[in-house]
Structures are given as C-alpha cells and as structure tokens.
Amino acid sequence: MAKILIVAMNYTPELTGCGQYTGDLGAAMREKGHEVEVVTAPPHYPGWQVKAPYRNRYSTEQFKGATIHRCPVLLRQKMGGIWRLIAPVSFALTSAPKTLWRALAWRPEVVLVVEPTLFCAPVALLAAKAAGARSVLHVQDLEVDAAFAVGHLGSAGLLKRLAFAFERACLAGFDRIVTISNRMAERLREKGLSQDKMVVIRNWVDLDHIRPLPRQTDYRTELGLPQDAYVVLYSGNIGPKQGLDVVVEAARILKDDGRIFFAIAGEGPSKAELVTRAEGLPNVRFLPFQPYERLPAFLGTCDLHVLPQLASAGDLVLPSKLGGMLASGRPIIVGAEAGTELAVFLDGAATIVAPEQPQALADGILECLAAGFGPEAQARTAALARKLSRPDAMNELEAAFLSPVTGAAGGDVVPQR
Incomplete structure (x- = not known):
C-alpha cells in the first residue's frame, strides 16, 4: 500500500466539478487501503464563497480516513478577469509550506496534483523530489487554454x-x-x-447510486415543477464556460409552448446575470444544488437533460456532469460542434445541436419531445454509462499512479472505455 499526497484547490464536500471527483478519488484510494493526505482550500466552488461551517483559514480535519489540510484562498463573489488568476495563485502560495512540510514529514510515495490549478505544480514537484516520490498530474481542465478561450485573461500576447x-x-x-x-x-x-x-481515464459515475428511476412526481411537487410539463433540466456549475445564455434564449423562443418547462439548478459566478436575463419568462425556474443523496431522484424529475457549452471550449474540458446524465437514463441534448470529442462520444445516445445557437437548441428540444426516447437510444445511453463505471476508473487510476512510468497499458495511452 502507498502513501498518496493530493494537492488540489477543490475537494470534498464540493458537489460539482473537480472537487467532487478529487474527493471521490481520495475516498476510493482509502477504500483500496492506501494512506491519503490532502492539501486543499476550504470548500468554495462554484459560488466562490467559503461554505459554512468552514472558514477561510488554515485547518486540518479527518474525512473517510483521509487527513485533509485546508489552506486559505483569496476570493470574491464576482470572479471574473484577473481574479480568476489571483485566486489560484493565492492558493498556490498559501498551500506551498503545507505541501513541502507534509512531503518531508510524511514521506509519500506519490504526490498527485490536480489541474486546475497548475500554479501548485512547481512546489508539488519540489516536494515530490524532496520526498523521493512519484509526481502525477491529473488534468481535469486545460486551465491555460480555457482561460484565454473564454476570455478570463483577455488575449494579451505577452x-x-x-x-x-x-x-x-x-x-x-x-x-x-x-x-x-x-x-x-x-x-x-x-x-x-x-x-x-x-494515460487517458474518463471521469466516472457511481452506477450503484445514480440509476434510471421512474418519473419523480413527488419531487416535482416539492421543487415547484409542473407535473404535466416536459421538463428540460440543467444541473451544474453556472459559469462562463457553460454558455447557459443559450438555454435562457431557447426558453424565450419556446415561452408560448405550454408543454415545455426549463429548470436550471446550481450556483456559480454567472447565476445572477442569468437570472436577470430570464426575468419575465414563465417557463424558467432556478433551483439550488440538490444534496448528493437525493441526486438520483432529482435527475429523475426531468424529461430531457440539456448540456450547453461554448464552442471555444469544446475540446478543452469534458463536462463532469455527463456521467450522471447518462446514468439517470434520461435523453440528453448537447450543444457541440461536429467532430468534437463530446459529439463523437455521445453519437447515437444524444441529440447534438450547434453550440451557442438558441434556435438550434429550441428546435432540438421540440424534436426530442416529438421523438420520445426510443429503445436504441436507451441502450446506447446505458452502454456509455457502463463505460464510465466508478470501480473500473478507480482501478485504472490506481495503476496509473503506482505502475512504472512505461504506460499503464504497455507504454500506450489507456484506450477509452
């Protein structure tokens, strides 16, 4: 068994994005018998505010057998522009002494850095060298490419x-x-x-937890969603990369069609602006994140999942919410350019429309409503969900962390499941 030191800005109990997956990864490595310590920030994503009962300061806690060291981070609610640079840099600085100390005192065999944020890499690499540990980078997001693609850092050449x-x-x-x-x-x-x-290992989904359920009418009542409506659901981070304006504008196009209702669940830096944009639309409802324990039922309230994305970020990130959508057994409509990995991966299991095009999305939703969810699409959706099985992914990740650096599959990139 190995000692694994994880350095990641986002971790449990964050409910979405990298924090969700890195937290589950740490828990899975503990389940496999490895010792795990984590250097992270207080939970703050996607709202960019530290969540109670946590405070934005140094602290240490135990969670599912792992020791978690939390380090402060500079935040503000509107995290646009240069603040998208300041926040990760501040965490890299505050976490540096903790990372070096744990590497020298605890002597891990593996130092794992999660991108974002790559700013932690120099100190983590130094820590790994000092401890004689293997250094591993888990790229959840091509952080630098994405920052320029969505305009966080402008386009300054230098x-x-x-x-x-x-x-x-x-x-x-x-x-x-x-x-x-x-x-x-x-x-x-x-x-x-x-x-x-x-090594290429897709993000995973717990198929024992999220599974197809009958239409959750009681939960609809609790959430204030119409019982007889065709509910189109987005659940996840509400930020620039998601391009959720297109969902609101599609709802505007369909506002006189009494059959269709849109639910947007989540938090993030773009939510206030999106709520303002949707004012006066009777067919749009904003909801908070739902607890993970209730996520299967929540995903079961909808008739169609919507997954928008900016065209400029098409192959820079692979949406973390995709696994849950597939596992829920509901149809999916996706905004993606033809030929992008998202479009290729979902071929036959989702309706693909042009990204950032409200009319295309509205037309696609009407097509989904008319066509229903046939057995072939259901079978393809279930098959893709099985490819994202949590146990398989964790076995592959464990091998990638611990196997000799000659490729976890005999020197080649691990083929997609």
Missing part, C-alpha cells in the same frame, strides 16, 4: 506566451500525466508532452 511557457515547464516535470479525454491528450502532445507519460 501574458499568453508567459502562461504557455509556464505550462510547458510544469508539464515536463511530472512523471505521469492523467487526463480525461483523447482530445485533451492530443493537446498535451502538441505542447511537447511525451505519450509515454500519458
């Missing part, structure tokens, strides 16, 4: 060159890189990373 130079230097230092899609792996190879270092 800043962009510096950012990509920093990224290349960090990537070169890791013994192993794990990422979540083939297209992200291709991007990493374009940045000069050797394929021998890379």
Whole structure:
C-alpha cells in the first residue's frame, strides 16, 4: 500500500466539478487501503464563497480516513478577469509550506496534483523530489487554454506566451500525466508532452447510486415543477464556460409552448446575470444544488437533460456532469460542434445541436419531445454509462499512479472505455 499526497484547490464536500471527483478519488484510494493526505482550500466552488461551517483559514480535519489540510484562498463573489488568476495563485502560495512540510514529514510515495490549478505544480514537484516520490498530474481542465478561450485573461500576447511557457515547464516535470479525454491528450502532445507519460481515464459515475428511476412526481411537487410539463433540466456549475445564455434564449423562443418547462439548478459566478436575463419568462425556474443523496431522484424529475457549452471550449474540458446524465437514463441534448470529442462520444445516445445557437437548441428540444426516447437510444445511453463505471476508473487510476512510468497499458495511452 502507498502513501498518496493530493494537492488540489477543490475537494470534498464540493458537489460539482473537480472537487467532487478529487474527493471521490481520495475516498476510493482509502477504500483500496492506501494512506491519503490532502492539501486543499476550504470548500468554495462554484459560488466562490467559503461554505459554512468552514472558514477561510488554515485547518486540518479527518474525512473517510483521509487527513485533509485546508489552506486559505483569496476570493470574491464576482470572479471574473484577473481574479480568476489571483485566486489560484493565492492558493498556490498559501498551500506551498503545507505541501513541502507534509512531503518531508510524511514521506509519500506519490504526490498527485490536480489541474486546475497548475500554479501548485512547481512546489508539488519540489516536494515530490524532496520526498523521493512519484509526481502525477491529473488534468481535469486545460486551465491555460480555457482561460484565454473564454476570455478570463483577455488575449494579451505577452501574458499568453508567459502562461504557455509556464505550462510547458510544469508539464515536463511530472512523471505521469492523467487526463480525461483523447482530445485533451492530443493537446498535451502538441505542447511537447511525451505519450509515454500519458494515460487517458474518463471521469466516472457511481452506477450503484445514480440509476434510471421512474418519473419523480413527488419531487416535482416539492421543487415547484409542473407535473404535466416536459421538463428540460440543467444541473451544474453556472459559469462562463457553460454558455447557459443559450438555454435562457431557447426558453424565450419556446415561452408560448405550454408543454415545455426549463429548470436550471446550481450556483456559480454567472447565476445572477442569468437570472436577470430570464426575468419575465414563465417557463424558467432556478433551483439550488440538490444534496448528493437525493441526486438520483432529482435527475429523475426531468424529461430531457440539456448540456450547453461554448464552442471555444469544446475540446478543452469534458463536462463532469455527463456521467450522471447518462446514468439517470434520461435523453440528453448537447450543444457541440461536429467532430468534437463530446459529439463523437455521445453519437447515437444524444441529440447534438450547434453550440451557442438558441434556435438550434429550441428546435432540438421540440424534436426530442416529438421523438420520445426510443429503445436504441436507451441502450446506447446505458452502454456509455457502463463505460464510465466508478470501480473500473478507480482501478485504472490506481495503476496509473503506482505502475512504472512505461504506460499503464504497455507504454500506450489507456484506450477509452
């Protein structure tokens, strides 16, 4: 059994995004008998505010057998522009002494860094070298590419060159890189990373927890959703990369169609603006995140999942919410360019429409309503959900962390399940 030190800005009990997956990863490694320590921030995502009962300061706690060291981070509610740079840099600085101390005092065999944020990489690499540990980077998000693609950092030439130079230097230092899609792996190879270092393992879903359920009419009543409506649901982070304006504008196009109702559940930096944009639309309802324990029932309240995405971020991130959508057994409509990995992966299991096009989304929703959810699409959806099985993913991740750096599949990138 190994000692694994995880350095990640986001962790349990965050309910969405990287924190959800990294927290589950830490718990799974403990289940497998490994010792786990985590250096992270207080839970703050996606609302960019520290959640009670946590405070934005140094603290240590135990959770599911793992020791979690929390370090403060500079935050404000509107996290646009330069603040999207300040927050991760502040965490990299406050977590640096804790990371070095735990590496020297605890002597882990593996130091695992989760991107975002890559700003933690230099200190984590130093810590791994000092401890004689293997260094692993888990790329959940091509952070630098995405920051410029969605406009967080503008398009300044010098800043962009510096950012990509920093990224290349960090990537070169890791013994192993794990990422979540083939297209992200291709991007990493374009940045000069050797394929021998890379493993592709998609984010997973717990099929014992999230499963197809009958239409949850009682939960609809509790949430104030119409019993007889065709409910189109988005559940997740509400931020720039999600491009949720298109959902509100599709709802505006369909506002006179009494059959269709939109539910948008979640939190994030773009929520207030989105709520303002949806004012006066009788067919839109905003909901809070639902507890993980109730997530299967919540996903069972809808008739159609909607997964929008900015065209510019199409192959830079693979939405973390996808596994739950597939496992719920409901149809899905996705905004994605043809040929992107998301569109290719979901071929035959989802309706694909042009991204950022409200009319295309509205037309697609009407098509889904008319067509229903046939047996072939149901079977394809179930098959894709099984490919994202949590036990399989955890076995592959464990092998990637601990196997010799010659490729977890004999020197090649692990094929997609």
